[in-house]
Amino acid sequence: xxxxxxxxxxxxxxxxxxxxxxxxxxxxxxxxxxxxxxxxxxxxxxxxxxxxxxxxxxxxxxxxxxxxxxxxxxxxxxxxxxxxxxxxxxxxxxxxxxxxxxxxxxxxxxxxxxxxxxxxxxxxxxxxxxxxxxxxxxxxxxxxxxxxxxxxxxxxxxxxxxxxxxxxxxxxxxxxxxxxxxxxxxxxxxxxxxxxxxxxxxxxxxxxxxxxxxxxxxxxxxxxxxxxxxxxxxxxxxxxxxxxxxxxxxxxxxxxxxxxxxxxxxxxxxxxxxxxxxxxxxxxxxxxxxxxxxxxxxxxxxxxxxxxxxxxxxxxxxxxxxxxxxxxxxxxxxxxxxxxxxxx
Amino acid sequence: xxxxxxxxxxxxxxxxxxxxxxxxxxxxxxxxxxxxxxxxxxxxxxxxxxxxxxxxxxxxxxxxxxxxxxxxxxxxxxxxxxxxxxxxxxxxxxxxxxxxxxxxxxxxxxxxxxxxxxxxxxxxxxxxxxxxxxxxxxxxxxxxxxxxxxxxxxxxxxxxxxxxxxxxxxxxxxxxxxxxxxxxxxxxxxxxxxxxxxxxxxxxxxxxxxxxxxxxxxxxxxxxxxxxxxxxxxxxxxxxxxxxxxxxxxxxxxxxxxxxxxxxx
Numbered sequence: 175x176x177x178x179x180x181x182x183x184x185x186x187x188x189x190x191x192x193x194x195x196x197x198x199x200x201x202x203x204x205x206x207x208x209x210x211x212x213x214x215x216x217x218x219x220x221x222x223x224x225x226x227x228x229x230x231x232x233x234x235x236x237x238x239x240x241x242x243x244x245x246x247x248x249x250x251x252x253x254x255x256x257x258x259x260x261x262x263x264x265x266x267x268x269x270x271x272x273x274x275x276x277x278x279x280x281x282x283x284x285x286x287x288x289x290x291x292x293x294x295x296x297x298x299x300x301x302x303x304x305x306x307x308x309x310x311x312x313x314x315x316x317x318x319x320x321x322x323x324x325x326x327x328x329x330x331x332x333x334x335x336x337x338x339x340x341x342x343x344x345x346x347x348x349x350x351x352x353x354x355x356x357x358x359x360x361x362x363x364x365x366x367x368x369x370x371x372x373x374x375x376x377x378x379x380x381x382x383x384x385x386x387x388x389x390x391x392x393x394x395x396x397x398x399x400x401x402x403x404x405x406x407x408x409x410x411x412x413x414x415x416x417x418x419x420x421x422x423x424x425x426x427x428x429x430x431x432x433x434x435x436x437x438x439x440x441x442x443x444x445x446x447x448x449x450x451x452x453x454x455x456x457x458x459x460x461x462x463x464x465x466x467x468x469x470x471x472x473x474x475x476x477x478x479x480x481x482x483x484x485x486x487x488x489x490x491x492x493x494x495x496x497x498x499x500x501x502x503x504x505x506x507x508x509x510x511x512x513x514x515x516x517x518x
Numbered sequence: 519x520x521x522x523x524x525x526x527x528x529x530x531x532x533x534x535x536x537x538x539x540x541x542x543x544x545x546x547x548x549x550x551x552x553x554x555x556x557x558x559x560x561x562x563x564x565x566x567x568x569x570x571x572x573x574x575x576x577x578x579x580x581x582x583x584x585x586x587x588x589x590x591x592x593x594x595x596x597x598x599x600x601x602x603x604x605x606x607x608x609x610x611x612x613x614x615x616x617x618x619x620x621x622x623x624x625x626x627x628x629x630x631x632x633x634x635x636x637x638x639x640x641x642x643x644x645x646x647x648x649x650x651x652x653x654x655x656x657x658x659x660x661x662x663x664x665x666x667x668x669x670x671x672x673x674x675x676x677x678x679x680x681x682x683x684x685x686x687x688x689x690x691x692x693x694x695x696x697x698x699x700x701x702x703x704x705x706x707x708x709x710x711x712x713x714x715x716x717x718x719x720x721x722x723x724x725x726x727x728x729x730x731x732x733x734x735x736x737x738x739x740x741x742x743x744x745x746x747x748x749x750x751x752x753x754x755x756x757x758x759x760x761x762x763x764x765x766x767x768x769x770x771x772x773x774x775x776x777x778x779x780x781x782x783x
Binding site for chain 2: 211273274276277278282286342345348349351352353354357358360361362363376378379380381384385388392
């Protein structure tokens with residue numbers, strides 16, 4: 175691109191930005207069906223489609239960033255695609271923790287809120303078991319939950335889920351070894367979303383802080399392109415704080431001591447044995463994931479007790495797995511089909 | 519064209535400032551400030567580049583680009599990076615030199631007679647200043663290390679392109695610059711040296727924050743204002759009570775279910 179074209183695009187960008195009043199996300203209609211006792215809520219996505227899968231699916235997103243990455247816009251919505259394929263979708267929104275939530279533990283999230291949501295859906299649909307899909311840190315929560323409550327889960331799907339934290343493939347894994355989680359939580363209470371974002375931006379400082387914006391200007395030829403970019407930026411900087419006690423355990427027991435893989439991880443006084451996961455499991459990882467490297471995700475299938483286990487390598491990164499056109503065209507229908515076949 | 523630059527960049531900044539709802543952290547994260555820095559150095563860089571008609575010679579390019587690289591490294595790590603360590607309103611990239619001259623940071627001041635203040639108060643103040651100085655020292659060390667790497671990136675880039683015609687295509691040159699720098703910083707970020715330094719910065723930040731909280735507590739306890747610690751104790755009690763209520767609610771529900779079942783029988 176010539177310098178002239180670059181500046182010409184910048185001028186056009188100015189026009190586009192002036193046309194934008196508000197950026198909308200989460201196009202898929204939903205209703206709150208359960209309010210939990212902190213900021214968390216359970217959503218049920220509305221659908222006129224015929225339910226091809228009789229067992230509903232609960233999506234558990236990470237505490238890091240917000241769940242609407244999975245429902246960013248009409249043509250980039252993993253959730254919408256699942257619904258179109260006949261899946262009945264529920265999702266936990268963890269909300270924005272405040273200082274008063276600093277004492278919330280991993281037990282509260284998994285034994286408490288997740289379990290309440292699973293029981294609510296089971297009761298509503300009069301089913302013993304439901305399907306569970308965990309995303310990133312929410313995937314780790316889902317794996318732990320399923321190992322503790324295997325009688326409540328029919329099928330487990332994990333997407334870009336860290337399980338084996340003892341790898342040097344990811345910078346987060348390397349840096350976390352140097353953190354004094356106790357001191358940080360004691361001093362700050364919650365861990366700020368800005369601090370977390372600092373880490374994510376530094377994973378690729380020149381690409382994420384500069385090249386991305388350069389490419390944006392180059393490609394800003396249409397209003398929709400500009401809106402798409404801003405939607406993504408909105409999501410990136412929409413980072414809730416991490417409840418202190420949950421973060422402390424996640425860093426110490428998982429990132430630093432890798433207890434889940436070693437069979438030493440405990441929740442609420444109970445050991446988490448991954449061999450107790452015997453239901454069908456689908457593990458999806460992103461080949462170019464710089465946040466949760468494949469080395470951290472792939473070992474899950476060898477650690478569980480399931481016989482019916484499948485692994486999908488997605489050619490893309492941690493975010494592309496939800497928003498890329500390939501994800502919409504191929505991954506979402508594959509997940510839906512996998513669930514349907516095992517939910518009869 | 520350059521007369522319009524400010525207007526164009528105002529538009530660019532609109533990305534984060536208007537509408538405000540686009541950036542929920544706008545009030546305290548203020549990325550628009552980051553973009554102002556971006557605007558300034560990028561504008562200068564491009565102005566130079568165009569005025570020189572794509573660099574008449576390699577030395578001009580080298581000088582211009584060196585400045586650009588230094589400003590860029592500073593911008594990235596100031597506004598997107600370490601500024602997020604700015605957990606108590608002090609940026610590690612603030613000009614630290616002037617702090618050395620502030621009287622109350624000097625040892626002579628700290629060892630002066632207490633002038634009627636309690637020993638506890640003086641000790642708390644001393645600890646606060648000590649930890650503050652340590653925090654400044656560690657963050658300065660961090661900044662120096664990052665600058666050193668940024669210079670290394672620049673030199674490596676120059677070395678790799680000096681006998682090429684890569685600048686005929688700005689895209690290519692830009693990509694090369696990103697690629698080289700990214701690779702250098704990736705290696706550095708994985709090193710033990712960086713990890714140890716990161717740990718030192720965070721620990722110094724934590725120590726400073728703690729001593730600041732303790733000092734504030736001492737000051738506030740004489741007033742009617744609740745301290746963070748007092749609020750934390752209240753939060754903990756509320757948290758415990760909520761758990762207790764939830765447990766009792768579950769027990770009641772189970773009892774209700776059990777009584778219904780036995781009534782049916």
